[in-house]
Amino acid sequence: MTTSRIKMFNELFCELEHCNEDEQRKKIEEMNEIIDGMNKEEFRSILTSELFYEILAMIEKKKMSMENAILLLKCIGYYATLKRIEVSDFERSSLNERFEKMIVEEVKKKEKKNENLLIDLCECFALLGDDDIFDEILSIIVPCLLKIxxxxxxxxxxxxxxxxxxxxxxxxxxxxLEQELYLKEISEIITHQQKHKNLSRLAYQSVWKFLINRFNTNKLLEDTVVNELHFVGEAARELEELAINVNWNRKKGEERAKEAKEEITLMRWLQTSNIYFGGCQLQNEDFVEIFRSISYVFRAAKDNHRGIGLWCTYPLINAVENRVVKVDALLKGRAIDAVLERMQRPTLNVVIVYKCLQFFKNVSNRLEEKNKDEKEEEERKATKRKIFEKMEEEGYEDTITSFHKTLKIFNIRYYYGLSLNISDYLVNV
Structure with missing residues (x-):
């Protein structure tokens, strides 16, 4: 099946230059369907420098219209993004340079601007190109895409x-990006979705990812994200609803090779939540809810989807390290229980073991930090006691001890700062 999909794509591509425009469009639509069915390995195999060279050659020889070339490239960019594949050969191609030049030239036109062409060029350039886009192009692309x-x-x-x-x-x-370039439009898109539910789940996740990515360069966004747009509550709800729609019992092998759209969107919400907990310093009343949702996903993934299971650990680790998030919220959200349960599984993936150890090491560190505030100190002691009792009940110390010999291996392969002292992963009272 793998060979036939690649072969079918290549055969259709070779036929394009011998077709008229309408026939080309039909073949490109067939190619889109083939790409949709490909797994990552298959898709990577067709993303070659020769592919982009041939597309440009057909455009220049007028054997393919720019509209049809863009139709094909937008499909490639769309699926490359969903399949999390970097299209480095496009970034180095003359086609990339040509699109950038065309975007600038189209904007400079005083008359007869082709708005649809500009939008298509912007999408191809940003989906397939490098993240490091020059300010001049950004100031064109962002308003253009926000309009759509x-x-x-x-x-x-x-x-x-x-x-x-x-x-x-x-x-x-x-x-x-300058806040004036996007915040009003993005906020309106989010609030409209919250009222009318008009966007696809992927589209709604994408608008949040764009906004949360701005945290790194604009800390002033935090108040809007937390208190006006309520990211944490929205993420918690979306994670839980997506988890219900995912078929967790799909068989491994060929059926698992192509991820369902729900799985892709779910993973993207986990990635965005990870960025949020890595940077946001505002308290949020919905913390317990999002940890409950992540814990639900973590349990559901089990051994059926290691990619999603692994991504559940990242926001939890960042949340522990984030001093705004109380360990008690992780306890009430059942994150502690979920990670403890996962550590007991006989078929644990080695990378997830390492992440679980990192999580508990951070939990232990946080619970050793005494508070000057009397009330908070009492809460810390109560949380510490509850987690200690859970660990005892699950036989956690024996589990941790069984990993002692492999800690050095973890350090060599994954994380050079992982402690070799077993007590660092325990909570003692």
Whole structure:
């Protein structure tokens, strides 16, 4: 099946230059369906420098229209983003340089601007290109995509355009953007979705990812994200609803090779939550709810989806390290229980073991920190006692001891600062 999908794609691509425009479009639609069915390895194998060279050659020889070339490239960019594949050959290609030049030239036109072409160019350039985009291009791309993303038209075609525009924005990394360039529009998109539920789950996740990525360069966003737009509560609800819709019992092998869209969106929410806990310093009343949702996902993933299971550990580790989040919130959200349960499984993945150890080491460190405030100190002691009792009940100390010989291996392979002292992973009273 793997060979046939790659072969079918390549055969259709070779036929493009011998077709008229309408026939090309039909073949490109077939190619899109083939790409959708590919797993990561298959998809990587077709993303070659020769592919982008041939597309550019067909454009220059007028054997393919720019519209059809963009149709194919937008599909490649869309699925590369969902499959988390970097398209480095496009970044180095002449096609990338040509698109950048065309974007600038289109904006400079005083008359007869082709708005649809500009949007398509921006999406291709940002989806397939480098995260490190120059300020001049950013100031063009962001408003252009936000205009599409702000559409209220709920037809299937319009909503697909909105989804691609928001997905493109979400993949622009941590580049520094002026708040005036995006915050009003992004806030309106989020609040409209909260009232009307008009966006796809992927589109809604993407708009949040774009906003949370701005934390690294704009700390003033925190109040808007926490107190006005309520990210934590929204993330908790989305995680739980997505987890209900994921088929956790899918068989391994060929069926698992292609991730369902729900799985991809769920993982992206976990990644965005991880960025949030890594940077946000404002207290939030919904912390318990999001930990409950992450714990639910962590249990559901078990051994059926190690990728999602692993990504559950990242926001939990960051939350422990974040001094704004109380360990008691992790306890009430059942995150402690979920990680303890996972440590007992006989088929544990070695990377998840390492992440669980890192989590408990951080929990232990936090609970050793005494508070000057009398009330908070009493809460710390009570939390410490509850976690100690849970650890005793689960036989946690014996579990940790069984990993002692492998701690050195973990340090060599994954994390050079992981303590070799077993007591550092325990909570004692």
């Amino acid at each position: 993303a702000s559409k209220k038209d709920e037809t299937e075609e319009a909503q697909k355009e909105v989804e691609i525009a928001l997905l493109t924005l979400s993949e622009m990394g941590y580049c520094n």
